Amino acid sequence: AARSRSLFLWDDGHPMRFYLRPGLAKLRLAPLVLAGGGRLCRVQEPGAVLLAQPGEVAPDGAVSTEYVAECVKRNQRLPLEPFLLTARGRLAFTEAEDAALLQAVRGQGTVRVSGRALWIELERSGLTRHSWQAMRDRYLRHLLPRLWEPPQTEDPTQIRGLFAAANREFESTESESDSSDVAELPTQDGVTRSTGETASELKTGPEDSAFPDIQLQRQERPQSTCCSSSVVGQVIKTMEHFMEKFAVDLLTVTQAFLKNSGDVEATSYFLQTGQRLDGYPVWSREDDLELLKDDEHVRNKLIAKFGAENVAKRIMFRES
16 A cells, blocks of 8 residues: 555644754664654754654653654554653563463463563564563563562451452363353362461371261361461461562462462462472362262262372361
């Protein structure tokens, strides 16, 4: 298509004015700007778009010279914001690019995040306009520290809210089951309390009185109404440690606890390798639904899949 002669006109029809220091870049871009209806300023004027080459020191608000080239390439006037440069002359990351990075990196182990392969893959996929080095630097230096921020209170209701969010995503990502099954999941009080116990490194196991001959009968248990502040504090410290160690967000850590029945050691190994420490699979939403069925054949299948001890722990985790 023929190049637009109104490429560098504002919506009101006035020409865009650009300022770029004299040099080879200006000689190269001047014909493109003028052919598109724009103007070049001899000095930096108020309201003029300040252009700078990527990598050179530039004041905040400067726009990459790539803006002109990209507009000409696409034959349309593009928004300036994605081409803003930082003080060090780098292309600024937009909110959309930050969100894309968080989504792409979510669930990746610390080895992948700190290495090169993941970022090179993201660069090749065109996830953002940035190099893989810039994306890795953006995530590790700017985005990851925000994810490490713990809850500002040790209010148990906020901790339960976190587990509620993780549990909802656990349901939606692990199963295609009908949403009517959600009501059958364990209460959030139980989830929070169990994780708190394991965060204090209290190992849960089958009780002889509750599981005679490993028949896995459901027991009536008194419900704890609240976590102690010391337990909640330990939960926060454990989750902070995992977030920093494995470079993942708070929701990912919480879901890992859910999948591993709240066991700290198993959760740590899972976040590092994506597998269970004892070689058994992690619990899924569908497995939990099977566990609810009062069917000896189904329970025997679960025992064969997870082992009797793990099934017993899962029941205790759900009922505690």
